[in-house]
Amino acid sequence: MQGLYPALNETYDAQFFDPIFLMSNGSVTTGPLGGYQYSRVVSASLDDPQSVIVAGHQNCMLHQTADLEYRNSPETQDLVQTSGAFYNRLYEFSLRDTFDRSSANYLNAVSISEFLQYQYLHNESLLHSLNEDDIKLANWYADQYTFATNGNTTASSPIQSSNVRAVAGRSMASRVLDAFNTNIYNRGDSSKLTFLFGNAEPAVALASLLRLPSPQQSNFYSRPALGASIIFELFSLESDSYPIYPDPSQLYVRFLLRNGTDDEAEFHPYPLFGLSPSNTDVSYSEFEEELTKFALNSTEAWCLQCGASSAVFCPGILEEADDADASSIQNGSKSNTSITPGVAGVIGAIVTLVAIGMVAAAGFLFFGIRMNRRYKSNLTDIKGGIKLASDSNLALRENM
Helix, strand or coil: CHHHHCCHHCCCCCCCCCHEECCCCCCCCCCCCCCCCCCCCCEECCHHHHHCCCCCCCHHHHHHHHHHHHHHHHHHHHHHHHHHHHHHHHHHHHCCCCCHHHHHHHHHHHHHHHHHHHHHHCHHHHHCCCHHHHHHHHHHHHHHHHHHHHHHCCCCCCCCCHHHHCHHHHHHHHHHHHHHHHHHHEEECCCCCCEECCCCHHHHEEEEEEECCEEHHHHHCCCCCCCCEEEEEEECCCCCCCCCCCCCCECCCCCCCHCCCCCCCCCEECCCCCCCCCCCEHHHHHHHHHHHCCCCHHHHHHHHHCCCCCCCHHHHHHHHHHHHHHHHHHHHCCCCCCCCCCCCEEEEEEECEEEEEEECCCCCCEEEECCCCCCCCHHHHHHCCCCCCCCCEECCCCCC
């Protein structure tokens, strides 16, 4: 990430001026180490309306209700029973110092998987009592749970859980559209790159809405691997000999996934919207039309979708929207309270214009691991560099 912010004195022949370097006495200071730049990072807590972009499932009351509905379903109770012996063995050999016995079951599959994954990477003694097949099976159960509660858009229920289960993907889709539309409006002159750091849930939800999971692409039924990167790339096929921003009708979108950080891991394109494997490039007009069908285009829309949301910002936003609606009725107009756009882009081959990189904190680039903490111990001793639910979500803004 720091490579995106090179030392200014090595980048510009003349002195680079930034208002933040202007002192009160009128003099201009410079950073150390040849004009070293710090990455500009925006950290949004769950009390910030912007957090719904990268954590739309958090604080969403109806999503929690849908989760509870799944946990109490006959299908899930069968899984709890059939997996019981496996989790009992995990408890005896590796979980007893961290989890209550009552928590060692499929309902806590994600937390258990994350704990074992961390121990597998940092505690070689784990394999003295478990084998890699045990860890793979724990990961499989966690993948099953995550997809069922965030990516299963075919389920039906009285609360329409199929819509709310993928709410994290719906709020993130809005940011993707805002990003591309803003870049197109400015003809590529600004806002060329944005990274979003989040957990597995938004990635799984958005992939499901994009109709990526299929028998041919079964990896999308699972959580992204640790360190996975998801890219949306906006580009044209026009020659780079004529660097003029193309007409929107000449723009295309490509989806790519680098599922991990291993040396052999590559960015691989996948077809969106159930298209054939050869159709990895989709016109922007079609991309926009498809995402508009499910994207939540405002924080207000998210609050309404989530019902009686526990998010502290919803009452104020909904009250403000009601006031605006009342005013617009009097004036004969309707206001738009869309989420502030953030644009993403990467200059690349074939005159690539803009790409949005959802780098998963160990899930869009480091999959953010979150412990639900339904168990007894203080987990600070195993946290290390892993992102927990109490940590803020991050968005990297461009340095303009």
